[in-house]
Amino acid sequence: MTITKxxxxxxxxxxxxxxFECETGNYHTxxxxxxxxxxxxKIEDSFFLVIGTKTCGYFLQNALGxxxxxxxxxxxxELEEGDISAQLSDYEExxxxxxxxxxxxxxxxxxxxxxxxxxxxxxxxxxxAPKLEAEIxxxxxxxxxxxxxxxxxxxxxxxxxxxxxxxxxxxxxxNNYNMDSKFPPLILFGSxxxxxxxxxxxELKKQGIEVSGWLPxxxxxxxxxxxxxxxxxxxxxYLSRTATTLMxxxxxxxxxxxxPIGPDGTRAWLEKICYVFNIKPEGLEKRENxxxxxxxxxxxxxxxxxxxxMGDNLLEISLARFLIRAGMIVYEIGIPxxxxxxxxxxxxxxxxxxxxxxxxxxxxxEKPDNYNQVDRIQDMKxxxxxxxxxxxxxxxxxxxxxxxxxxxxxxQIHGFTNAIEVLELVxxxxxRNQKLQEIGCQRYTDFS
Amino acid sequence: MKLAYWMYAGPxxxxxxxxxxxxxxxxxxxxxxxxxxxxxxMRSMLERKRDFTPVTASVVDRxxxxxxSQEKVINNINRKDKEEQPDLIILTPTCTSSILQEDLQNFxxxxxxxTKADVLxxxxxxxxxxxxxxxxxxxxxxVQFYINKxxxxxxxxxxxxxxxxxxxxxxxxxxxxxxxxxxxLKRLLSELKIKVNLIIPEGTSVYNLxxxxxxxxxxxxxxxxxxxTAEYLKKTFDMPFVDITPMGIVETARCIRKMQYILNQQxxxxxxxxxxxxxxxxxxxxxxxxxxxxxQNLTGKRAVVFGDSTHAVAITKILTKEMGIHVIWAGTxxxxxxxxxxxxxxxLCDEIIITDDHNLIGDLIxxxxxxxxxxxxMERHVGKRLNIPCGVISAPVHIQNFxxxxxxxxxYEGANQIADLIYNSFTLGxxxxxxxxxxxxxxxxxxxxSLSTEFDLKWTIEAQTELSKIPGFVRGKIQRNTEKFAQxxxxxxxxxxxxxxxxxxxxx
Numbered sequence: 014m015t016i017t018k019x020x021x022x023x024x025x026x027x028x029x030x031x032x033f034e035c036e037t038g039n040y041h042t043x044x045x046x047x048x049x050x051x052x053x054x055k056i057e058d059s060f061f062l063v064i065g066t067k068t069c070g071y072f073l074q075n076a077l078g079x080x081x082x083x084x085x086x087x088x089x090x091e092l093e094e095g096d097i098s099a100q101l102s103d104y105e106e107x108x109x110x111x112x113x114x115x116x117x118x119x120x121x122x123x124x125x126x127x128x129x130x131x132x133x134x135x136x137x138x139x140x141x142a143p144k145l146e147a148e149i150x151x152x153x154x155x156x157x158x159x160x161x162x163x164x165x166x167x168x169x170x171x172x173x174x175x176x177x178x179x180x181x182x183x184x185x186x187x188n189n190y191n192m193d194s195k196f197p198p199l200i201l202f203g204s205x206x207x208x209x210x211x212x213x214x215x216e217l218k219k220q221g222i223e224v225s226g227w228l229p230x231x232x233x234x235x236x237x238x239x240x241x242x243x244x245x246x247x248x249x250x251y252l253s254r255t256a257t258t259l260m261x262x263x264x265x266x267x268x269x270x271x272x273p274i275g276p277d278g279t280r281a282w283l284e285k286i287c288y289v290f291n292i293k294p295e296g297l298e299k300r301e302n303x304x305x306x307x308x309x310x311x312x313x314x315x316x317x318x319x320x321x322x323m324g325d326n327l328l329e330i331s332l333a334r335f336l337i338r339a340g341m342i343v344y345e346i347g348i349p350x351x352x353x354x355x356x357x358x359x360x361x362x363x364x365x366x367x368x369x370x371x372x373x374x375x376x377x378x379e380k381p382d383n384y385n386q387v388d389r390i391q392d393m394k395x396x397x398x399x400x401x402x403x404x405x406x407x408x409x410x411x412x413x414x415x416x417x418x419x420x421x422x423x424x425q426i427h428g429f430t431n432a433i434e435v436l437e438l439v440x441x442x443x444x445r446n447q448k449l450q451e452i453g454c455q456r457y458t459d460f461s
Numbered sequence: 462m463k464l465a466y467w468m469y470a471g472p473x474x475x476x477x478x479x480x481x482x483x484x485x486x487x488x489x490x491x492x493x494x495x496x497x498x499x500x501x502x503m504r505s506m507l508e509r510k511r512d513f514t515p516v517t518a519s520v521v522d523r524x525x526x527x528x529x530s531q532e533k534v535i536n537n538i539n540r541k542d543k544e545e546q547p548d549l550i551i552l553t554p555t556c557t558s559s560i561l562q563e564d565l566q567n568f569x570x571x572x573x574x575x576t577k578a579d580v581l582x583x584x585x586x587x588x589x590x591x592x593x594x595x596x597x598x599x600x601x602x603x604v605q606f607y608i609n610k611x612x613x614x615x616x617x618x619x620x621x622x623x624x625x626x627x628x629x630x631x632x633x634x635x636x637x638x639x640x641x642x643x644x645x646l647k648r649l650l651s652e653l654k655i656k657v658n659l660i661i662p663e664g665t666s667v668y669n670l671x672x673x674x675x676x677x678x679x680x681x682x683x684x685x686x687x688x689x690t691a692e693y694l695k696k697t698f699d700m701p702f703v704d705i706t707p708m709g710i711v712e713t714a715r716c717i718r719k720m721q722y723i724l725n726q727q728x729x730x731x732x733x734x735x736x737x738x739x740x741x742x743x744x745x746x747x748x749x750x751x752x753x754x755x756x757q758n759l760t761g762k763r764a765v766v767f768g769d770s771t772h773a774v775a776i777t778k779i780l781t782k783e784m785g786i787h788v789i790w791a792g793t794x795x796x797x798x799x800x801x802x803x804x805x806x807x808x809l810c811d812e813i814i815i816t817d818d819h820n821l822i823g824d825l826i827x828x829x830x831x832x833x834x835x836x837x838x839m840e841r842h843v844g845k846r847l848n849i850p851c852g853v854i855s856a857p858v859h860i861q862n863f864x865x866x867x868x869x870x871x872x873y874e875g876a877n878q879i880a881d882l883i884y885n886s887f888t889l890g891x892x893x894x895x896x897x898x899x900x901x902x903x904x905x906x907x908x909x910x911s912l913s914t915e916f917d918l919k920w921t922i923e924a925q926t927e928l929s930k931i932p933g934f935v936r937g938k939i940q941r942n943t944e945k946f947a948q949x950x951x952x953x954x955x956x957x958x959x960x961x962x963x964x965x966x967x968x969x
Contacts, residue, residue, distance in 0.1 A: 039520065064462075068474070078859075093588070096462055101462070133526065161526060406511065
């Protein structure tokens with residue numbers, strides 16, 4: 014499976030074949046401010062200040078559960094009535110809070126997460142930040158991760174897009190790029206846990222490709238230098254704004270590849286980067302096959318089983334593609350937002366996979382309607398529904414296996430090594446319910 | 462602006478949603494941006510509900526910001542009306558709609574022309590009230606609406622039931638041990654031969670609300686939610702209500718006496734004294750338990766209490782009046798209810814703390830170093846950090862505070878449960894005593910990391926006998942402490958003197 018044509022040449026064909034639909038957008042997902050949960054852990058010297066209301070705080074406190082007790086490096090700037098009616102000065106209020114944060118936690122950077130409320134009252138965060146930054150001499154980065162515009166993981170996208178524009182700010186040295194190197198520098202973007210960073214870097218190194226930097230880095234102070242002409246490649250499917258920013262503002266060249274999720278995706282991702290750098294990839298077919306062999310136990314469990322993605326985190330296309338390759342049948346891929354350009358290569362691979370497995374290309378439903386979806390689920394009776402927690406228990410009570418979709422966001426799912434993690438998650442409900450079958454019937458509700 | 466890491470009470474719309482989704486066949490539509498329907502997750506996870514939470518969002522997105530909701534809210538109301546055929550649809554404003562200031566009442570009026578369901582706009586303001594106040598108000602609002610509706614249709618029947626009967630106001634989802642409490646109240650009332658007329662709102666149809674006036678009186682077990690409804694019914698139908706929380710032996714008796722008084726006022730001669738006496742002395746174990754010798758160890762132990770007003774007040778009363786424990790400070794995050802809490806707690810603790818700042822509470826706990834904390838999940842974590850045991854007595858809570866087994870806090874069985882909770886929260890008496898004598902739980906420096914026989918330490922017969930007298934569960938620890946001490950002092954033969962010297966050294 015070598016990519017010989019660039020995705021842009023193939024795209025028109027694909028779009029005719031995959032059936033895209035768009036529903037009402039009445040679906041359940043996490044608010045994008047939830048990205049602070051994994052980003053504050055990823056960027057170790059950061060502090061995230063969510064400027065919003067009690068509603069935002071209540072969500073974070075409950076969604077993040079036990080994390081909230083671990084002295085997290087995030088907090089709410091809770092807006093009160095005086096802030097809404099502009100009786101208080103935004104600038105003075107934010108200055109007071111940021112000074113307190115600086116004193117108590119001494120971070121290298123403060124991220125301001127704008128919310129629905131700051132949008133509606135048109136609080137000029139982007140305008141205030143540079144002034145305050147100069148005054149308290151601490152970098153402030155503004156990301157508008159609100160529920161008016163974005164869903165769940167797109168929060169990370171807004172933060173990374175803001176971070177990308179800062180990448181040359183107070184940069185120490187241009188040390189991450191060896192000018193003698195044969196290749197132009199490659200920057201990868203997308204927040205993944207450090208072990209995954211190392212694994213993916215190592216895979217590229219095996220092909221003779223050095224990764225010059227990663228957005229985001231472990232520390233804000235280690236942010237990579239990003240210059241015109243650099244190559245960039247995404248590891249997560251929900252980073253279209255970041256990709257756009259890197260292309261338009263930073264004049265980087267985007268490598269449009271499928272995402273390194275599943276052994277097939279990882280191989281295609283590596284091959285595409287090799288292709289761009291004009292390197293003949295080595296040993297990837299063997300590596301992929303070895304991984305598939307290791308997955309044998311799980312593949313037997315899911316072979317021929319059907320799955321329905323209700324859609325809430327934008328990982329859906331990549332996961333569906335992997336599961337189809339693994340032998341499952343996908344009925345419907347719900348997804349909050351579909352960037353056909355950024356995900357072009359992934360869509361190509363999805364279609365190609367379906368052809369090779371000789372199954373129909375699933376329908377992709379953008380901005381799904383959960384009520385209609387539950388109707389369809391009850392008609393189709395899939396073996397597995399990947400969905401949010403609002404629907405999981407009610408569906409289980411109706412005898413339908415579910416997997417909580419948020420776990421895919423928090424688990425390590427990238428690269429060859431972690432393919433097993435994805436199947437571990439996908440098969441867990443099947444394995445559990447197999448064991449429970451003897452208890453009694455599957456339906457635990459009188460209502461249909 | 463306020464820097465906040467944690468809050469005790471949720472935003473207003475949560476309160477409205479808790480009431481709406483507690484009623485049978487009531488649907489709530491939130492006017493909210495994407496992601497604000499987190500309530501559904503909480504209800505589905507914490508309460509492990511089998512049915513879809515009857516809450517949907519009329520999503521506020523960029524388009525709504527630009528041109529207003531226009532027909533969107535109305536269409537969503539009409540759609541839900543057809544899909545689910547609810548009896549009532551409650552349009553729920555959020556912090557977002559509070560600022561947008563769209564005329565939601567107008568949407569409600571227009572939508573209700575076409576719907577079979579009744580449609581109401583929840584009368585709550587995000588910036589003025591919190592979760593509990595909003596729930597209290599929403600319940601009153603719904604009750605008022607259906608009473609008025611019945612009045613208008615001439616269906617209101619205010620004749621009292623033949624037998625003495627009561628409404629229980631205060632059964633709702635996502636509340637602390639609520640369903641167990643309600644079961645316990647039902648049992649209590651049936652033993653008192655008082656019929657339960659209606660329990661609202663959990664599981665009740667709004668069409669039954671017109672029967673509320675048939676009860677002889679109302680019982681409001683919790684301070685936070687239900688008082689407004691009871692006051693409304695008192696004003697409108699002159700229905701008396703009991704708002705004494707029957708939590709703990711003393712308060713349960715007081716609550717029963719109040720019911721007796723109300724019934725006597727209505728010319729029903731009842732005397733519950735005998736019942737109270739028998740329950741207290743023989744059926745419930747907690748009164749005897751407090752008098753039993755084991756509980757002597759709790760005398761004068763120092764505790765702090767924090768929670769919602771109902772639970773903080775009731776637990777403080779139990780600790781002080783029923784178990785002889787010294788409450789250093791007690792308090793609540795229900796700031797709006799300050800005067801009531803202060804009145805109730807007067808004389809029961811050294812200091813009363815009214816705040817919703819968890820940092821302040823954490824600092825106060827660290828400062829006074831109590832032997833035990835009774836609080837919310839937040840205080841439990843503070844306790845973990847400070848190595849102080851904590852019993853969870855109030856929301857906000859985690860999934861483990863929605864137990865499957867029968868765990869009421871109210872009534873006589875509730876008193877048993879609370880006594881267990883309090884007693885088990887303290888380090889057990891004998892263990893505590895012995896640890897104090899022989900130097901604590903410190904196993905971090907276990908000598909050689911292995912068994913003591915590896916060393917050339919010998920014990921005299923007397924010393925061995927002394928060691929064998931110590932109960933098994935601390936013996937190992939004491940042996941290790943003594944041997945560690947002996948090693949440090951280069952003592953080869955451990956005798957009685959060494960044991961006591963070791964104990965002394967550890968205590969110093």
